[in-house]
Amino acid sequence: MxxxxxxxxxxxxxxxxxxxxxxxxxxxxxxxxxxxxxxxFHATDVAxxxxxxxxxxxxxxxxxTIDLIIPLLxxxxxLRRELRTLVRAINAQPDDVRQKILDAADNRTA
Amino acid sequence: MDNPYELLGxxxxxxxxxxxxxxxKLAKKCHPDLHPGDAEAEARFKxxxxxxxxxxxxxxxxxxxxxxxxxxxxxxxxxxFYHPHAxxxxxxxxxxxxxxxxxxxxSDIFAELFRNQQDRAHVKMRGHDIHYSIDIPFLEAVRxxxxxxxxxxGKQLDITIPEGLQSGQSLRLRGKGTPGLxxxxxxxAYIDVRxxxxxxxxRRGNDIHVTVPVTISEAVLGGKIKVPTINGTVxxxxxxxxxxGTVLRLKERGVKDRKSxxxxxxxxxxxxxxxxxxxxxxxxxxxxxAETHKDDPRHAMLGAI
Numbered sequence: 001m002x003x004x005x006x007x008x009x010x011x012x013x014x015x016x017x018x019x020x021x022x023x024x025x026x027x028x029x030x031x032x033x034x035x036x037x038x039x040x041f042h043a044t045d046v047a048x049x050x051x052x053x054x055x056x057x058x059x060x061x062x063x064x065t066i067d068l069i070i071p072l073l074x075x076x077x078x079l080r081r082e083l084r085t086l087v088r089a090i091n092a093q094p095d096d097v098r099q100k101i102l103d104a105a106d107n108r109t110a
Numbered sequence: 111m112d113n114p115y116e117l118l119g120x121x122x123x124x125x126x127x128x129x130x131x132x133x134x135k136l137a138k139k140c141h142p143d144l145h146p147g148d149a150e151a152e153a154r155f156k157x158x159x160x161x162x163x164x165x166x167x168x169x170x171x172x173x174x175x176x177x178x179x180x181x182x183x184x185x186x187x188x189x190x191f192y193h194p195h196a197x198x199x200x201x202x203x204x205x206x207x208x209x210x211x212x213x214x215x216x217s218d219i220f221a222e223l224f225r226n227q228q229d230r231a232h233v234k235m236r237g238h239d240i241h242y243s244i245d246i247p248f249l250e251a252v253r254x255x256x257x258x259x260x261x262x263x264g265k266q267l268d269i270t271i272p273e274g275l276q277s278g279q280s281l282r283l284r285g286k287g288t289p290g291l292x293x294x295x296x297x298x299a300y301i302d303v304r305x306x307x308x309x310x311x312x313r314r315g316n317d318i319h320v321t322v323p324v325t326i327s328e329a330v331l332g333g334k335i336k337v338p339t340i341n342g343t344v345x346x347x348x349x350x351x352x353x354x355g356t357v358l359r360l361k362e363r364g365v366k367d368r369k370s371x372x373x374x375x376x377x378x379x380x381x382x383x384x385x386x387x388x389x390x391x392x393x394x395x396x397x398x399x400a401e402t403h404k405d406d407p408r409h410a411m412l413g414a415i
Binding site for chain 1: 134137141144192195196223
């Protein structure tokens with residue numbers, strides 16, 4: 001099922017079209033542009049709309065605060081990606097190399 | 111399922127506004143999307159969401175208060191969280207850093223890791239030194255030689271043993287260590303030399319010491335004898351009335367000093383020996399000689415104790 005702009009607006013009680021359009025303008029949501037007038041929302045986009053709607057209506061955060069949170073959030077998830085890349089790379093090493101890395105990391109924090 | 115009032119820190123008399131305020135306060139602290147990967151926060155968030163849903167619904171709240179439904183109610187906490195998506199492959203579209211080794215998409219910390227690796231790869235590095243040890247026969251060490259020797263790791267090296275090499279000295283073979291990296295020079299090979307002892311030559315400094323046997327007649331009458339030196343056989347004169355323990359010096363027949371170029375000496379200690387087989391004539395002579403010579407050569411020793 002392909003989800004378009006209006007489907008998203010209808011999915012959430014509190015959300016109206018102007019607000020969703022504003023979020024897209026701000027770059028909070030980046031739906032796929034399939035033509036000049038129609039955006040397609042993937043599951044990730046919808047989940048992100050839900051999160052922002054939740055912050056906005058349930059947690060009552062104002063737009064400026066959300067503007068602050070979203071980039072931080074994207075950093076956290078980006079860093080988690082890098083961390084997973086590193087963990088995969090470390091896990092691909094022989095046991096003795098992994099142990100050395102763990103020991104070195106341990107020294108760093110001690 | 112915990113009591114929804116307790117979960118939100120409320121009294122049963124709390125107003126709808128109290129419920130909303132309490133929920134917002136708690137939800138901000140444990141929203142799963144603000145605490146990715148924190149299962150405890152997620153569980154807590156679900157619990158307070160459920161509690162809030164129940165207490166915000168006057169009908170359900172009344173039924174809960176009346177004991178008609180339990181705290182779980184029929185409501186389910188929202189399951190449409192963002193974080194599984196953010197952590198999925200598709201989430202890369204929003205992630206600030208994409209977790210790849212592409213320089214344009216790395217955080218500064220991650221970039222440091224890869225930068226270090228690149229630096230390392232391009233630094234010219236000298237190869238490592240390798241240490242070996244070999245045993246050299248005594249005569250090769252004092253005379254000096256060139257030889258090809260096989261090291262412990264199977265490597266064959268051409269070695270020049272300088273004349274007069276001492277045990278414990280180390281030879282350096284330039285460039286015979288491991289190869290350098292990225293055009294760096296190779297390391298050196300260091301060879302610790304142990305000189306094997308010789309059957310009859312011993313070395314003290316640059317002097318050679320050797321004990322040679324002489325017959326009774328050579329010792330008594332003197333004469334020319336042939337003795338071995340480190341560079342071949344040499345004729346030497348044994349003086350008349352020599353004895354066991356007499357030390358003669360062969361000038362400059364020792365080891366060549368590496369610095370001054372001067373040779374040490376060879377010291378030849380004589381040792382009077384009887385013939386290998388019993389000799390009748392000698393027996394007869396000794397018996398008649400003993401008749402007239404009663405001196406005890408151990409006299410001084412015996413008197414000393």
